[in-house]
Amino acid sequence: MTLHFLRDDDLGPEQQAQVLDLAAAMKRAPYDAKPLVGPQSVAMIFDKPTLRTQTSFGAGIAELGGNPLLVEGRLAGIGIRESVEDVARVLGGQVSAVVWRTFHQSDLELMAAHSGVPVVNALTDDFHPCQLIADLLTVRERCGGLAGLTVAFVGDAACNMGNSWLLAGTTAGMHVRVSAPEGFMPAPEMIQRATEIGATTGGSALAVPDPVKAVAGADVVVTDTWISMGKENEEQAREVVFGDWSLTADLLAHAAPDAVVLHCLPAYRGKEITAEVLDGPQSAVWDEAENRRHAQKAVLAFLLADGAPPPVGGDP
Numbered sequence: 001m002t003l004h005f006l007r008d009d010d011l012g013p014e015q016q017a018q019v020l021d022l023a024a025a026m027k028r029a030p031y032d033a034k035p036l037v038g039p040q041s042v043a044m045i046f047d048k049p050t051l052r053t054q055t056s057f058g059a060g061i062a063e064l065g066g067n068p069l070l071v072e073g074r075l076a077g078i079g080i081r082e083s084v085e086d087v088a089r090v091l092g093g094q095v096s097a098v099v100w101r102t103f104h105q106s107d108l109e110l111m112a113a114h115s116g117v118p119v120v121n122a123l124t125d126d127f128h129p130c131q132l133i134a135d136l137l138t139v140r141e142r143c144g145g146l147a148g149l150t151v152a153f154v155g156d157a158a159c160n161m162g163n164s165w166l167l168a169g170t171t172a173g174m175h176v177r178v179s180a181p182e183g184f185m186p187a188p189e190m191i192q193r194a195t196e197i198g199a200t201t202g203g204s205a206l207a208v209p210d211p212v213k214a215v216a217g218a219d220v221v222v223t224d225t226w227i228s229m230g231k232e233n234e235e236q237a238r239e240v241v242f243g244d245w246s247l248t249a250d251l252l253a254h255a256a257p258d259a260v261v262l263h264c265l266p267a268y269r270g271k272e273i274t275a276e277v278l279d280g281p282q283s284a285v286w287d288e289a290e291n292r293r294h295a296q297k298a299v300l301a302f303l304l305a306d307g308a309p310p311p312v313g314g315d316p
């Protein structure tokens with residue numbers, strides 16, 4: 001059966017740990033694994049803007065011995081010029097894997113159902129699972145582990161990043177608190193799914209509306225833009241409601257003294273995070289951005305090897 005990475009809980013706790021170990025090994029030895037040598041091609045399709053995702057996948061696929069094939073979403077017109085199913089069948093005959101950033105999770109699922117090759121979610125409205133592998137790798141590097149840590153996600157928690165933190169964080173055995181204004185909390189099903197996962201890993205998921213309470217004592221504090229791609233027409237209204245959830249030095253002072261700050265970028269200084277925090281000593285955002293490449297290489301190697309990739313590099 002072809003493996004895909006469509007949402008964070010496609011990887012169980014052991015598989016997530018395996019991918020994180022592989023990503024760490026690939027970071028130490030970036031040119032050791034060549035599962036795409038040939039070169040085999042991987043299609044990268046973007047229906048939304050991208051910088052980190054395109055460059056990290058492009059460089060990463062090349063490092064794996066493959067050919068990153070950029071498919072311009074507007075020209076391909078997937079679901080417009082032809083159906084997702086037809087595109088999936090065509091791509092499955094050309095490439096070894098498909099990386100797709102698009103709007104609807106259901107379209108990604110259709111692609112996976114019909115392509116016959118691994119499909120990777122490069123961000124949808126609902127999830128950003130590759131970002132979470134990079135985020136968890138970054139936290140592991142800074143904190144030495146994941147299980148038992150508390151993470152506070154403050155801001156627009158009803159978006160892909162809020163959902164992905166709930167699922168991936170609890171898979172890693174973390175305690176995930178999400179904090180947002182009314183109307184911007186994750187859907188109850190997301191909290192419920194994360195709670196189910198946490199019951200098997202020792203993690204937990206909690207909606208904590210008050211940002212100060214959410215951040216209190218947290219080991220990791222995460223935020224994201226208030227205006228996700230596709231929400232640009234809501235900018236003015238959102239800036240009014242999100243003010244108290246801005247990650248300022250005052251808010252961060254409630255977290256553990258050495259709490260790690262993450263932001264998937266792009267960041268808007270003075271909005272969801274202040275310059276002082278983003279550019280300050282607790283911020284790990286540049287490592288986090290670099291880790292996208294190592295994380296996604298590990299995801300691809302894992303999927304291409306049906307979950308059993310060969311070891312990489314020497315001992316840590």
Ligand code: NVA
Nearest residue numbers: 159224228229264265
């Ligand atoms: N929530 C943001 C993430 C950007 C990487 C968005 O969807 O635009």
